[in-house]
Amino acid sequence: MTSNPENNSSVEIRPIGSLQSCISKPDGSAVFTQGDTSVMAAVYGPGDVKPNKALMDKATVTVTYKPKIGISGVREKALERMIRNTCETVLLTTLFPRSSVDIIVQEIQDAGALLACSINAACLAMINAGIPMKCTVAASCCMMGKDEELIMDPTKEQTKDAECVLTSAIDSSAHSLIASSMQGSCSVEQYHKLMSVCQKACDKVFEFYREAMERTLSKP
Amino acid sequence: MAAEFKTAQPVEYYKQFLKEEVRPDGRELGEIRSTILNVGSISTAHGSALVKLGNTTVVCGIKGEFASPTVEEPKKGYLVPNVDLPPLCSAQFKPGPPSIQAQVTSQLVADTLLSSNLLNYEDLCIKEGNMVWVLYCDMMCLDYDGNIIDACLIALLAALRNVRLPVVTIDEDTGLAELSSTEDRSLNIVNQFAATTFSVFDDSILLVDPTVEEEDLATGLMTVIVTQDGRLCNIHKPGGTPLSTDQIQDCIGRAQTRAKEICSLIDDTLDSIER
Numbered sequence: 069m070t071s072n073p074e075n076n077s078s079v080e081i082r083p084i085g086s087l088q089s090c091i092s093k094p095d096g097s098a099v100f101t102q103g104d105t106s107v108m109a110a111v112y113g114p115g116d117v118k119p120n121k122a123l124m125d126k127a128t129v130t131v132t133y134k135p136k137i138g139i140s141g142v143r144e145k146a147l148e149r150m151i152r153n154t155c156e157t158v159l160l161t162t163l164f165p166r167s168s169v170d171i172i173v174q175e176i177q178d179a180g181a182l183l184a185c186s187i188n189a190a191c192l193a194m195i196n197a198g199i200p201m202k203c204t205v206a207a208s209c210c211m212m213g214k215d216e217e218l219i220m221d222p223t224k225e226q227t228k229d230a231e232c233v234l235t236s237a238i239d240s241s242a243h244s245l246i247a248s249s250m251q252g253s254c255s256v257e258q259y260h261k262l263m264s265v266c267q268k269a270c271d272k273v274f275e276f277y278r279e280a281m282e283r284t285l286s287k288p
Numbered sequence: 289m290a291a292e293f294k295t296a297q298p299v300e301y302y303k304q305f306l307k308e309e310v311r312p313d314g315r316e317l318g319e320i321r322s323t324i325l326n327v328g329s330i331s332t333a334h335g336s337a338l339v340k341l342g343n344t345t346v347v348c349g350i351k352g353e354f355a356s357p358t359v360e361e362p363k364k365g366y367l368v369p370n371v372d373l374p375p376l377c378s379a380q381f382k383p384g385p386p387s388i389q390a391q392v393t394s395q396l397v398a399d400t401l402l403s404s405n406l407l408n409y410e411d412l413c414i415k416e417g418n419m420v421w422v423l424y425c426d427m428m429c430l431d432y433d434g435n436i437i438d439a440c441l442i443a444l445l446a447a448l449r450n451v452r453l454p455v456v457t458i459d460e461d462t463g464l465a466e467l468s469s470t471e472d473r474s475l476n477i478v479n480q481f482a483a484t485t486f487s488v489f490d491d492s493i494l495l496v497d498p499t500v501e502e503e504d505l506a507t508g509l510m511t512v513i514v515t516q517d518g519r520l521c522n523i524h525k526p527g528g529t530p531l532s533t534d535q536i537q538d539c540i541g542r543a544q545t546r547a548k549e550i551c552s553l554i555d556d557t558l559d560s561i562e563r
Binding site for chain 1: 396
């Protein structure tokens with residue numbers, strides 16, 4: 069999967085691709101790529117939980133985020149928290165009390181929109197694992213440049229001269245905002261513009277989930 | 289009786305109150321706890337502030353040190369924020385390495401500082417490519433009763449505005465820095481900001497400025513950070529109940545009003561100290 073950053077027009081997200089059940093041990097796994105950004109996610113669960121972490125009324129969801137190089141630090145902890153809460157929102161955790169759902173997210177390559185790609189990979193891995201979910205979740209990244217032009221799914225180079233970069237995760241049933249994070253600042257009107265662009269990008273990802281599942285399930 | 293009911297069925301307990309549009313501590317749904325600010329209380333720091341947001345107490349101290357600038361940006365000094373949640377402030381924090389909550393809050397504060405253009409970092413330059421100020425901003429929570437992000441950012445902003453750095457001259461012959469004992473200068477804060485945290489109760493009711501109980505019961509949290517002139521600096525929503533565009537717009541409006549209040553509170557407090 070290669071992509072040319074020049075080809076990345078402002079209204080299109082970079083080409084997305086996926087690979088499911090790529091590793092054998094987890095209950096579900098997926099590699100999600102957006103342009104050159106690539107993230108692998110694996111889901112174990114519902115399974116055993118340590119007694120001190122068990123919750124009486126729902127499953128314990130944990131997310132481990134592994135960076136490509138180095139050990140995880142504060143930034144990774146923040147990402148983990150974001151992905152964990154997003155996944156917990158869509159999972160029907162109350163069906164599995166006193167059990168655990170472990171999600172492992174491994175960064176393979178970061179070429180922009182890493183958080184969005186991680187959330188998408190985690191969601192696709194959860195679909196692949198067949199864990200009951202309320203709805204699916206898709207995330208997308210959108211930036212506003214110096215002269216207010218909007219770029220959907222920017223690369224890392226493009227975000228360097230961004231006024232504002234917005235990552236938002238949207239649920240597939242009500243299309244409401246589950247998670248959001250922002251770098252830089254913008255006016256309220258500009259925020260709404262960014263949000264509507266993100267919505268469109270998320271719709272593309274929802275379509276992609278469906279295609280990807282059809283492809284995986286129709287394999288002989 | 290009420291105490292047992294609260295312990296046994298906290299959600300039901302809250303629902304009883306929220307049905308009457310009031311919270312157990314007597315606040316309305318959109319009411320923020322009283323905010324008390326004190327600046328300059330730590331004499332050994334270059335700048336300091338203490339904030340009480342209801343029971344939540346955060347003290348911020350800022351200490352300036354000399355450092356070498358990065359090669360890419362030889363004229364820019366830097367800020368190093370750190371949020372500390374010691375075991376003292378709540379039973380949920382144990383001694384040892386920083387808790388996840390502390391790390392996530394530190395990261396959010398650092399991101400906010402980066403994205404807000406709070407000050408011109410070139411003001412912190414002492415000698416280009418050689419020496420700059422690095423300001424260590426330590427926020428310590430003394431009492432954890434929810435909404436730590438709002439309290440930390442108020443404390444940080446007030447402490448930064450309280451900073452007095454001594455004027456530094458570099459001796460041409462020896463190359464050593466000399467601190468002036470009489471002259472000092474304050475930082476030029478260009479862009480102020482304030483955060484407003486909302487918690488979602490039972491997937492439907494929005495509560496402003498949640499206490500620790502409300503945060504624990506919340507199905508979602510969202511922090512809106514707005515600059516003084518009404519621009520959005522961050523909409524930080526780490527998962528939880530999905531919110532519609534209308535609800536978010538409502539939150540932004542409230543955050544803008546709150547930001548103005550906070551900025552004037554800081555202005556008033558600093559004025560009263562200088563007088």
